[in-house]
Every structure is written in C-alpha cells, then in structure tokens.
Amino acid sequence: MSALKLRLKGKVALVTGASRGIGAAIARAFAREGARVVVNYRSSEAEAKDVVRSITSSGGSAISIQADVAQPAQVARMFDAISKRFHRLDVLVNCAGVADGSIWNAELSEITPDMWQRVLSVDVVGGFLCDQRAATLMKKGGSMINISSTPVLVGDEQGLVYACAKAAVLTKTKMLARILAPSIRVNCMILGSIETGWVDWLTPETLRSYTSSISLKRLGKPEEVASVAVFFASDESSYITGESIVVDGGDVLD
C-alpha cells in the first residue's frame, strides 16, 4: 500500500456488483486509497472472495457480502450487516447491473416485458433500494455514485431496454442529489465501452468498428473508471453533486 496521502482513509465503502469487471476494479482502488470495502455480489462467490483476497493480501481491508440487490429483504440484510460491523457507511457505488447479450441484441420485435423487468429490477430498483438504505446509514459527507451509459446521451441502435434503465439512473442521480443535499453528494459516471465480460459477445469485426469510432481508439479499462470513482468518493469532489462525468475515451463528445 502506498504511504502517500490516502484519499479514502477512514471511510467505509460498499460497492455493489463488485465480484468482477468495473465493480472489482473500484473495490481494489478504494482499498488502495485506505477505505474499508464491502464487496457485494449476487452469485459469483468465488470471484468476490478473490477480490477480497487480492485486497487483503496487499494490506487493504475488505469483506464480501452476498445480496441480490433486486431483493428488498437481501438488501436489508446486507445493510444490517454493514451497520452492525462498521456502524457507518461513507460511500455507495451502485455498480450491479444486468449484462445479458440476448437483451442487448434483441430486435425491437423481440423485446419482452420480462426483459424490462429483469433489467429495471436490478439497475434501477436495486440501485434505489441500496440508496434508500444507505441514506439512513450515511452521515454528513457521504457520497453515492451511480453508473449510467453513453446511449442515454446520443442513442444507439441496440440495447434499448438497457439504455432506458440507465437513463433512469441518471435522473435518479439528479433527484437524489437534491433530496439528500446538503448531507450526501450523489454523482454519476456515464461510461462508454469498458473492457469487461460483455466484449466476449462481440465479433472481431464489431469490436474493430466500436474501437475505430472512439477518439482514443481503444476500449476503456475498469481501472480508468475506478480512478473517477475515487474522485467522486473522496473529498476532492466535495463541491460536486448531481453531476456526471463521461468516461468514454471521447466516443460521444457530447
């Protein structure tokens, strides 16, 4: 661990959906900055435990807690456990999201109510359930961080259900920023194409075409999202609430 200034020292942070991908990178970055981190997962227990192990073996502090964020009773159980163990929560990152190629690739005529239900119940309602519980546990200075996606800014030919859910996340960010001010700040990262599991759905041609349209000519790395999350979690962003940072390598330049 670095002996330089730790930007999240003393803070307790919950990262939902942290068993892999962006959430895992955020959990590791938070721990490197001195936070005690709760690594939430739904079903990937082994991966979540690997994330915790990688943090603790480098001197950081982390535990994992299983909870499906779409299930109110499981969310309540997770927050009760956090409250009992830490008596506080300083940072919440709502990272849990449904990544399902069949929903993303569905043609208009193929989209079903069940697809809406699956995505909204996790990305929107699940995030909200965590916000609601976190709001009661966070003291002055708390920070909530949401994750949206660039199609909410410029549209896309694919991923309609997903994009609409992420639009709700963006609106929720602004609503909660007002509702929870001045105690708790609420911000959002609007992500472009970040290199996680979903890349496996793409053919090499599709991947090439995605990449060529990005100004920086490459996908983003989860660690490059994590550094923005550290900024929003830390006091370095103490005068920012209800805002979004687009992390997309200059893809949409909106």
Ligand SMILES: NC(=O)c1ccc[n+]([C@@H]2O[C@H](COP(=O)([O-])OP(=O)(O)OC[C@H]3O[C@@H](n4cnc5c(N)ncnc54)[C@H](OP(=O)(O)O)[C@@H]3O)[C@@H](O)[C@H]2O)c1
């Ligand atoms: N990657 C991108 O390019 C990109 C772009 C824009 C936005 N985003 C958003 O960024 C977030 C992370 O994306 P990612 O690519 O890192 O995703 P990922 O690799 O698919 O990981 C998703 C994580 O969410 C967890 N999860 C799923 N459903 C859950 C539930 N009901 N309760 C608790 N945890 C749940 C998964 O845990 P289990 O395996 O245990 O279920 C996993 O840890 C998502 O919200 C995604 O929509 C990603």
